[in-house]
Amino acid sequence: MTAKILGPGATVGILGDGQLGRMLALAAARLGLRTHVFGQEVDSPASQVATAATRAAYDDLAALDRFAAAVDVVTLEFENIPTATLDHLAPQVPTRPGAHVLRVTQDRLLEKDFVTATGGTTAGYRAVDSLADLESAIDALGLPAVLKTRRFGYDGKGQVKISARDEAGAAWARLGPAPCILEAWVPFERELSVIVARGVDGAITSYVPVENRHEHHILAVTLAPAGIPQDVAAAATAIAEAITARLDVTGLLAVEMFLTADGRVIVNELAPRTHNSGHWTIEGAATSQFEQQLRAVCGMPLGSPAVIAPAEMRNLIGDAAHDWPKYLADPRAKLHLYGKAEARPGRKMGHVTWLKDR
Numbered sequence: 001m002t003a004k005i006l007g008p009g010a011t012v013g014i015l016g017d018g019q020l021g022r023m024l025a026l027a028a029a030r031l032g033l034r035t036h037v038f039g040q041e042v043d044s045p046a047s048q049v050a051t052a053a054t055r056a057a058y059d060d061l062a063a064l065d066r067f068a069a070a071v072d073v074v075t076l077e078f079e080n081i082p083t084a085t086l087d088h089l090a091p092q093v094p095t096r097p098g099a100h101v102l103r104v105t106q107d108r109l110l111e112k113d114f115v116t117a118t119g120g121t122t123a124g125y126r127a128v129d130s131l132a133d134l135e136s137a138i139d140a141l142g143l144p145a146v147l148k149t150r151r152f153g154y155d156g157k158g159q160v161k162i163s164a165r166d167e168a169g170a171a172w173a174r175l176g177p178a179p180c181i182l183e184a185w186v187p188f189e190r191e192l193s194v195i196v197a198r199g200v201d202g203a204i205t206s207y208v209p210v211e212n213r214h215e216h217h218i219l220a221v222t223l224a225p226a227g228i229p230q231d232v233a234a235a236a237t238a239i240a241e242a243i244t245a246r247l248d249v250t251g252l253l254a255v256e257m258f259l260t261a262d263g264r265v266i267v268n269e270l271a272p273r274t275h276n277s278g279h280w281t282i283e284g285a286a287t288s289q290f291e292q293q294l295r296a297v298c299g300m301p302l303g304s305p306a307v308i309a310p311a312e313m314r315n316l317i318g319d320a321a322h323d324w325p326k327y328l329a330d331p332r333a334k335l336h337l338y339g340k341a342e343a344r345p346g347r348k349m350g351h352v353t354w355l356k357d358r
């Protein structure tokens with residue numbers, strides 16, 4: 001059976017209500033699609049611009065049933081949606097990506113096993129469920145290493161670097177008894193990401209690899225394209241596409257990677273959604289990542305990911321958003337603000353993109 005193509009007038013349900021949902025809803029409006037966001041925040045970034053919004057918990061089955069009845073397809077902007085939520089929705093409405101994707105990408109151990117099974121390289125890793133496991137993982141992997149919770153980590157949260165053996169107890173006291181993994185430290189030269197789109201029919205297309213610079217564990221700047229040799233870009237793209245196909249993603253998969261000084265590409269993390277490192281595509285690519293996700297989940301043909309002009313994207317974090325008049329005065333800056341009332345430290349409030357001359 002060929003899947004139905006959803007076109008203008010259709011309603012896309014979005015699980016999650018942050019800035020990614022907001023930009024998805026804005027892109028949907030341009031394509032004549034309606035959006036209905038499902039999230040928990042009052043006056044959320046996405047609900048401010050979506051056609052409709054439901055504010056409810058992800059385990060509120062009655063609210064999920066009403067949501068399913070009101071939309072033509074369900075996608076997501078947040079990867080920690082409980083898989084039970086998608087399992088409940090799936091018999092009622094197509095969910096793209098499906099729960100099988102989240103099961104892998106929500107768990108760092110399953111994720112690394114999956115990448116390895118697909119032929120990708122990861123940092124050395126071991127499952128850690130006790131202090132004794134941690135001690136033997138340190139024996140196996142050496143130091144420095146990073147202890148990470150298997151689930152619910154983001155922007156450096158839920159992880160502790162261990163540089164000396166006597167730090168193991170304190171690290172386990174901080175993160176245990178949550179199931180963890182220990183990862184060998186990767187002395188990387190750069191951080192890269194590749195965003196892959198895969199349609200309902202299995203068609204795949206990718207944006208160029210980009211370089212990401214972090215400050216205080218949060219993405220600060222993305223440079224697109226990454227200044228890397230062709231063969232490295234090809235290798236990064238090939239592994240990202242192989243993972244996307246094998247994981248049977250419908251929608252987007254963002255693949256974060258480390259590049260070592262000797263040219264090895266090491267996969268760090270997967271996110272089955274639009275990604276902060278893809279915001280440059282709004283101005284810098286023929287099709288934005290937000291439009292691409294909508295095309296993919298609606299069964300429309302995928303758009304061209306071609307670079308229109310090299311771009312630099314800078315996040316506006318916390319108080320940096322108060323500088324908005326400065327960016328409005330810069331004729332080359334494209335300002336995006338997410339409608340968040342309070343500029344708390346570490347909070348992503350907006351971003352700015354500059355297109356460069358080729």
Ligand code: AMP
Binds near residue numbers: 146157183188214269
């Ligand atoms: P993650 O939450 O896994 O994306 O990690 C957040 C950031 O911590 C990464 O973007 C890296 O800058 C750093 N990091 C995480 N894991 C490692 C590792 N195994 N080796 C070196 N740096 C790491």
